[in-house]
Amino acid sequence: MGVFTIFNRDKRAVDRKVTVQPEDIDNLDRAVSQVLAPPGNAPRAVTVDSAMGLATVWACIQLIGNSVGILPLHLYRRTDAGREKVKGHAAMSLLAEPSEYWNRFDLLQWLMTGALSKGNGYCRIYRDRDFNPVSLGYLKSDDVTPYFDQNTGHLHYRAGNEVLMPFEIIHIKGLGTDPIKGKSPIAVHRENLALALEAQTYGESFFSKGGNVESVFEYPSALNEKQYNRLKSDINMQVAGMNNAHAPLLLEGGMKYNRINIPLEDAQFIQTRKYQRSEIAAIFGVPPHMVGDLDKATYNNTELMGIEYVTYTLMPWLVKIQAEFARKLLREDEKESLYFAFQPNGLMRGDSKSRSEFYKNMSLIGAMNANEIRELEDMNSYPGGDKYFIQLNMQDADKVGESNENKGQNNE
Secondary structure, eight states, X not given: OEEEEEEXXXXXEEEEEEEEOGGGGGGHHHHHHHHHSOSSSOOOOOOHHHHTTSHHHHHHHHXXXXXXHHSOEEEEEEETTEEEEOOSOHHHHHHHSOBTTBOXXXXXXXXXXXXXXXXXXXXXXXXXTTSOEEEEEEEOGGGEEEEEOTTTOOEEEEETTEEEOGGGEEEEEOSOSBTTBOOOHHHHTHHHHHHHHHHHHHHHHHHHTTTOOEEEEEOSSOOOHHHHHHHHHHHHHHHSSGGGTTOOOOOOTTOEEEEEOOOTTTTXXXXXXXXXXXXXXXXXXXXXXXXXOOTTOOTTTHHHHHHHIIIIIXXXXXXXXXXXXXXXXXXXXXXXXXXXXXXXXXXXXXXXXXXXXXXXXXXXXXXOOHHHHHHHTTOOOOTTTTOOOBOTTOOOGGGHHHHHHHHHHHHO
């Protein structure tokens, strides 16, 4: 028979000893693993639902989905002078009211939520007999599987019991290594999210027990099993839970209570939570200050980070949606001349002073007229506001030398 003292991962002796009989030597590994196993349940599986229970994940997905949903979306026609808005087109009417149970904001938010959480956002396109799209219905990401038909080489979508063609589905893909579908950011970064979930669970456990990280009860003599169990039960009833956090303890038989406080700062709990919040924001490409991490945010850099958010986070998604809408909602004879475009300028505007200086400078060189400025500020146009103006005291730089020569000749 042998007696082994097992040490935990912190190199401290565990207050349990394993007695191994010769016939049980084959089970030594099992005994050791039981002692070394972390207390409580096994680490929780990281799913989309559990990950969205993290405030930062929820905030990132909600922020991007809402940002895309609130942006104006227009249909334009290419012209020799640039472009012009197309009004009264069936595709714009469809996007304004995709179906009887959701509007354009709901549609875009649904597509973005699917793409950001599961790598793929889908909706179903219903068409009339003339092949015109008349309604857009929702499809759950888990219910749709894109695949190539080996016989035809064409892309298909299996949605439940149906097999759909690409023209029957709006598909917004996230980043991935597969050309026909995106990968779930939550699945790819499950280790980072698991750490955040465990830190959250630890915090819940810490405060649910009144913030008592560790406490020691000293008893002057040995206790038998019955006394030990009764004492343990009484102590748990007195100190466990937030309601008993500051309740006085009733000790008997010369027992002493010593509380050892380990501040959360020393346990690096707060640092871990902050680090994970920054890590999760990086996964979704969101500036940390937009999800509540203001450690590195200042008055001077928040505006710049907001512009970077629009440029580097939103714009790739907007381009994907614009291209997918053009491919699936426009007729073949319209695709060369018509295109969809979001208007993200409202999110990139600075403060009123910066906007005023920009508009003034653009107006002075004839690059913008009054109505164009008013449109950017969500104001109505007025008659005569379409004219462009330039300063009269400016002239062509090539004519400056000619003017000086003429002056010299006149003086002679």
